Amino acid sequence: MERPDPPEHQPGLSSVTMRKRTNPQEDCSDFKSRKLSPDVKITEAPDAPKSEPGPSCVSLKSDQSKFFIFNFKGTKPAPAEKDGQESLQHDQQHQTDLDSVFKMLEHNIITFVKNELKKMQNDLNPDYSECQRDEEEVFDSEEEKQRRSSRDAFRKLAVNLLRIMKQEELADCLQSKNPDPLCENTIKCNLKKKFQCVFEGIAKPGTPITLNEIYTELCITEGGIGEVNTEHEVRQIEMFSWKPNRPETAIRCENIFKVSTERDKPIRTVLTKGVAGIGKTFLTQKFTLDWAEDKTNQDVQFIFPFPFRELNLLKDKKFSLVGFIHHFFTEIKEAGIFNFKKFKVVFIFDGLDECRLPLNFHITEILTDVTESTSVDVLLTNLISGKLLPSAHIWITTRPAATNQIPAKYIDMVTEVRGFTDPKKEEYFRKRLRDKEEANTIISHIKTSRSLHIMCHIPIFCWITATVLESLLKTKQAGGKLPKTLTEMYIHFLVVQTKLKNIRYDGRAETDPLWSPASRKMIEALGKLAFEQLQKGNLIFCESDLTECGINVREASEYSGVFTQIFKEEGGVYQNKVYCFVHLSIQEFLAALYVHLTFTNSGINRLEMEQMASVQTGESLIQNFYHSAVDKALKSPNGHLDLFLRFFLGLSIPASWDLLQGLHTQTGISSQINQETVKYIKEKMNGTLSPEKSINLFHCLNELNDDSIVKEIQHHLSLGHLSKVILSPAQWSALVFILLSSKTGVDVFDLRKYSASEDALLQLLPVVKACKKAQLSGCNLTERSCEALSSILSSQSSRLRELDMSNNNLQDSGVKLLCVGLGSPQCALETLRLVDSLFQEIWIFHNNCHYFIDFKMLFLLWCKL
Incomplete structure (x- = not known):
């Protein structure tokens, strides 16, 4: 029923x-x-x-x-x-x-909705104080967790409904005040997974190391306007050792956006420069990881890291800023976040020097709408310049040569990564090597070689050194003798990587011959790629560059420490692959090895653009081979072939041939030819070379195991009568080399100890640039000296703080030249003494202000700039 x-x-x-x-x-x-x-x-x-x-x-x-x-x-x-x-x-x-x-x-439900809507309305009310919001609710942990979950869901629904009602501004404001915690946690979790493990020297293969375990604090200095230094990066490191210009401005990476007491405006855009391998990428990864692990910068809602080498692959794509972020961070899209102006957001763009996008800040179109699509280069220029999302913080890293790609007016602060201080070098080796005895041996060894010790300011060179010396100490292949020159270190590094490749990928035993036909072919192909791309100035290559040199991409990646694929396959986003060597110095070493092997195996000199018939044979042909390398390096602009030449000459000594036995067909270069090369280098040093080029030739002599000139100067210094000896240009360069090599540095430089003359000053300018106080009083200086010193005063890399030029015949013309340097924004001089220097009156230009000073009645000028 x-x-x-x-x-x-x-x-x-x-x-x-x-x-x-x-x-x-x-x-x-x-x-x-x-x-x-x-x-x-x-x-x-x-x-x-x-x-x-x-x-x-x-x-x-x-x-x-x-x-x-x-x-x-x-x-x-x-x-x-x-x-x-x-x-x-x-x-x-x-x-x-x-x-x-x-x-x-x-x-x-009605009560809950009414209460939550009231709270949302309060959140959108500018007159409603934060302390009132904090006092509204205090729950037990479990109850709070349940309530928060319900509130987050309801607020997300409210935001979506406001957008349907076309109340975009209210929706954005409400969403920014109450960001989705699940979205933020998801991003942090993903970034934590991405950066908590690193691969030293390589991007993919190898054994992962926890970043927090291996990370050693880098020294970062604040200051400067991002001037371009086009010198070879190794020269920048070696010329002035490691001495921060302004140690009082050192900052920690987590405080990169914190406003110091000396600044009166917030910091939006930071440009961090540093040579290749100095640790810029590790620095940004550490910054991001500490945020993701809730250790630092918890006032930041989102950090979005982007390597330029990956952005290059989007060259032909178009995005809005919102679409750009959603493309890389799907969590943001899923959370329904479309506006970021109310959030505290940090964009990190790593590796500006690798950017292949046409960043044109002068004629680019203006973009202010975050939802408007455009090319990636226009998107980046508007974001960096502050036209697009001005509330965002921007952090850009680059090598020094690329700093001028972004106009100084768009940069609020320039910082520089200086690498490891001496104590941090030791700390790194003790972290990297579990065996304390091995760590102590390696630390003691690198202190015996100036070249190695200076290069260890670069973290990646510390990795190379640790890789080589750890292997040699364990296998005792060095026979008790560890490498002391750069060439020896890099040969050992290549040997270690080749041996790992043979065992890991070829299934060969450790006792098998090192150089098989396949490994020889691969090294020659890598060397050809390195040399040809070095000639073009390229550090990043595409797959076609590899195939043109006969390189199989899979086989090349097996040399995991030497050659690495820097393309990341994440989510199928990228379609092209780009490649590079782990470090520029490795590319230069392989290029030098390729030129050397080609000549010794076939007699072809790759350094000569046109191979011409020559009547030279035997030793004269070999001598010309080395002489042409010296000449080519001396003609290269800004020392771009300095390190290449050092490796090239270092490969000619018998010790190098022994280590590479089996890779070449000849037995070695005669000692007579090496002596002729040494003689030729000394002749060049006695010519009209710049101090920088002369010093690099000293490094070349060191690679050839010749230190005769240095010993001569050390002998004169020990007797104390150097000022009475007439030195050749080569001997002056040796003196510069010795003074800059001093472990204690040159804080106070007195020209009268060496020679009270203008010629001596011009020879020793690199020392003046590296010291803090220069005593040049009564040294017969003229207008010529003032012009040279003005260049030093206007250099950002100068450490000079006090300059005494008293009792010299400078004249008005000389002081005018000096004042050009004083008026430079880069000038950091604090004290200038001009007692009894002959001049009358001068205009001083400093910080766009003009000062007329009458010096007829004055003998001392004390400038605090």
Whole structure:
């Protein structure tokens, strides 16, 4: 039987249609632990007056209802009728309880919505203080977690509804004040996975090392306007050893955007420069990882790191800023975040020197809308210049030669990564090497070689050194003799990597011959690539560059420490692959090795653009080979072939040939030819070379194991009569080399100790640039000296703080030249003495202010710039 439909005139009735229960014994009164079946349909009747509540009615349309028999006359029901009545009463009670629960649920939902909407309105009210918000709710941890989850879901719904209502500004404001914690946590989790393990020297192959475990603090100095230094980066390191210009401005990476007391405006854009391998990328990874691990900068909502080498692959793509972020960070898109101006966001662009996008800040189109699509280069220029999302913080890293790609007016602060200080070098080796005895041996060894010790300011060279020396100490292949020159170190590095490749990929035994036909072919191909791309000035190559040199991409990647694929396959985003050597110095070494092997194996000189027929044979041909290399390096602009020449000459000595035995066909270069090369270099040093080029030739002599000139100068210095000796230009260069090599440095330089003459000063200018105080009083200086010193004063890399030029015949013309340097924004000189120097009057230009000073009555000028 079916119960008749309820009378329509009764108010307040509701009708529930219930599907058949699969288990008749199931307890339907347990509302707290059970959910309603999807088949249950609840429909509300029209609102009724509260004064006339009516009963509810249940219609049971299932097979079970046929067992229900009702007695309408009051007679004693049959057993089946009794069971049916009890079941009906049970279902009626169930419906009553359900109504009660849902009425309470409705009340709670309405109360919750009203409260949350009120809080949202307060959040959007600028007059509502933060302290009032903080006092609104204090929950137990579990209750707070549940409430927060509900609130986050409701606020996300509210933001979406505001957007549907076209209230974009309110939606953005509400979303920025209450960012999705799940989205932020997801980004942090993903960045943590990405950066918590690193591969020293290589991007993919190898054994991962925890960044926090291996990271050694780098020295970062603040200051400068990003001037371009086009010298070879190794020259920059070696010329002035490691001495920060302004140690008082050293900063920590986590404070990169913190405003110092000396600044009166916030820092938006930071440019960090540093030579290749100095640790710029590790620095940005450490900054990001510390944020992701909730250690630092927790006032930042989002950090978005982008390597330029990956952005190059999007050269032909178009994005809006929102689409650009969503493309790389899908978590942001899934969270529904489309506007970032209310968030504190940091964009990190790593490796500006590797950028192949046409960043034109002068004629680029202006873009202010974050939803407008454009090319990636226009997007970046507008973002960096502050036209697009001016509230964002921008951090850019680059090698020094590329600093001028961004106009100085768009940079709020320039910092420089200086690498490891001497104590940090030791700390690195002790972290890198578990064996304390090995670490102590390596630290002691690098202190015995100036070249190695200076190069270890570069973290990646520390990795190369540790890789080589650890291997040699364990296998005792060096016979008790560890490498002391750069060439020896890099030969050992190549040997170690080749041996690893043979064992790991070729399945060969450690005792098998090192150089197989396949490994020789690969080294020659890598060398050809290195040389040809070095000639073009390229550090990044595409796959076609490799195939042109006969390189199989898979085989090249097997030399994991030498050659690495810097393309990352993440989410199928990238379609092209780009490649590079681990470090510029490795490319230069392989290029020198290639030129050397080509000549010794076939007699072809790759350094000569046109191979011309020559009557030279035998030793004269070999001598010309080395002489041409010296000449080519001396003609290269800014010393770009300095390190190449050093490796090239270092490969000619017998020790190098022994280490490379099996890679070449000849037995070695005669000692006579090496002596002729030494003689030729000394002749060049006695010519009219710049001090920098002369010093590099000293490094070349060191690679050739010749230190005769240095010993001569050391002998004169020990006798104390150097000022009485007439020195050749080569000997002057040797003196510079010795003074700059001093472990204690040259804080105070007194020209009179060496020679009180203008010629001596011009020879020793690199020392003046590296010292803090220069005593040049009474040294017969003229206008010529003032011009040279002005260049030093205007250099950002100068350490000079105090200059005494008293008792010299400078004249007005000389002081005018000196004042050009004083007026440079780079000038850091604090004290200038001009007692009894012959001049009368001069204009001084400093910081765009003009000062006329009458010197007729003055003997001392004290400048605090």
